[in-house]
Amino acid sequence: MSSLSTYRHVTTASHRSVIVPSSIHTAVTINSSKIPISLAKRLLFPQFPAGAELPSLLVNEDSQLNAQLYDFLALALRGFIMPWWGKLSKYDKEFLPEITRIIAVFLRSIEARLALVDLPTLLLKEIPALITQHYSDYRNVHYKLGSSYATGGTSTLPQLFHQLQPHMAVSADGQWNETYMRQIVEHVMKMTLPPQDWEAEAERTIVREIIVKNILGSVFNKLAQPWFVYKLLIELAIPFFLLNYILTSSRLTKIIIQSKAVLFPNGYPGPPPVEPSPEEQVLIKEQLELKLFNFFPAPLSALVLGPDEETRQQTIHDIIEPLSSRECNVHLLIFLLDAIIVGVFPELGVVPVTTTTTSSNYTEMNDEDPL
Structure with missing residues (x-):
C-alpha cells in the first residue's frame, strides 16, 4: 500500500490535469526498460524492484547457487501450492513470500547446526x-x-x-x-x-x-x-x-x-x-x-x-x-x-521432545533476517 501514498500531476490528451499514483509511473518505467524479471522475483519477492538482487537463501553460498535455489523453490511452489491456493485466495500476494521466508529461516538454522556437527x-x-x-x-x-x-x-x-x-x-x-x-x-x-x-x-x-x-x-x-x-x-x-x-x-x-x-x-x-x-x-x-x-x-x-x-x-x-x-x-x-x-x-x-504450541529451542541466528 505504500506505493499508493505518493501522487503526481499528469496532463491527459484533452489537456486536463489529473492526479495519479506514482506507482503507475514506476510500473511503466519497469516495463519500458525491459528488465527481465525472474520467476523467483515475481512469485517470492513481488515487492522487490526489478533490478534488486535476491537475498541469500543460505549464509555460505555463491550468487549462482543462490539463484538456482530460488528458481527451484519458485517452480516447486508454483507447481504444488499455487494450483489449490489460487482457488482459495486469487489475489493474495503475501502467502508465497511468507512461505519463502519460513523456508529460508529453516535452511539457515539447519546450516548453522551442520557447522557444529562432528x-x-x-x-x-x-x-x-x-x-x-x-x-x-x-x-x-x-x-x-x-x-x-x-x-x-x-x-x-x-x-x-x-x-x-x-x-x-x-x-x-x-x-x-x-x-x-x-x-x-x-x-x-x-x-x-x-x-x-x-x-x-x-x-x-x-x-x-x-x-x-x-x-x-x-x-x-x-x-x-x-x-x-x-x-x-x-x-x-x-x-x-x-x-x-x-x-x-x-x-x-x-x-x-x-x-x-x-x-x-x-x-x-x-x-x-x-x-x-x-x-x-x-x-x-x-x-x-x-x-x-x-x-x-x-x-x-x-x-x-x-x-x-x-x-x-x-x-x-x-x-x-x-x-x-x-x-x-x-x-x-x-x-x-x-x-x-x-x-x-x-x-x-536423548531427550524425548514434548509437544508444545511454541518453539523455545530454535537455533538463533546472529545476522538479521534479510527476508
Whole structure:
C-alpha cells in the first residue's frame, strides 16, 4: 500500500490535469526498460524492484547457487501450492513470500547446526557401521533363503531382512512410513523455527509437506531403486583427487539444474521419469562392474579385489549384490536418516521432545533476517 501514498500531476490528451499514483509511473518505467524479471522475483519477492538482487537463501553460498535455489523453490511452489491456493485466495500476494521466508529461516538454522556437527564421527564411524551392518545382514539372509530358517522356505528375502532390521518406519514389504517422516520434520522444524513461525500452523504445515513429499519422498523413492544406486556409483567412481569436486558450489548448482529439468520440464511438474527396462537395468549394473574393475591400478587391484580376474569379478559382484533389493535399501536409508538427524540434533536422540504450541529451542541466528 505504500506505493499508493505518493501522487503526481499528469496532463491527459484533452489537456486536463489529473492526479495519479506514482506507482503507475514506476510500473511503466519497469516495463519500458525491459528488465527481465525472474520467476523467483515475481512469485517470492513481488515487492522487490526489478533490478534488486535476491537475498541469500543460505549464509555460505555463491550468487549462482543462490539463484538456482530460488528458481527451484519458485517452480516447486508454483507447481504444488499455487494450483489449490489460487482457488482459495486469487489475489493474495503475501502467502508465497511468507512461505519463502519460513523456508529460508529453516535452511539457515539447519546450516548453522551442520557447522557444529562432528562430521568425522558421523562420516567415518556411524555411517560406515550402518552400511557394514546392512551388508552383513543381507548376506546372512541370502544364505538362509530356501532353508528351514525361512519359515519352511516360504519367506522372501525382504521379509527375512526385516526380521533382522525391524524399524517402525518400514513395513515388512519395504514401504516407508510417511507419518514417521512427517514427525521427524515436525521435530526438526520445532528446533529450528522461532516461536512466531512455529505458531503459524498453515505455513508450517505447507513447508513440512513440501519437505516430506517433494524432497524426502522423491529422494527415498529414487535412492531405494538398485538401478539408481548403480548409476550414482558409476558417477562417483572417479579418481580420488576429484572427490573434493563433489560437494562444491558448482557441483551443487549443476545438481539443482538437473533436478529442475527432471522434476519441472517446461517449468511445471511433469510425469515421473520412465524407469529403465529390466534389460537396461542389467546393462547399468554391468557398466558399474566394469567401472569398479578398472577403478584401481593393477598392483592395487590385485591387493584389494583379488589376485586373478575371476576372483576380482566375484569380489565386485559381492560388493554390488547387497544393494540389489529395493526393500532392503529402504531399511538402510531409514537408518542413515536417523543417524544424520541425531547427529545434527543430538537432543532428539536423548531427550524425548514434548509437544508444545511454541518453539523455545530454535537455533538463533546472529545476522538479521534479510527476508
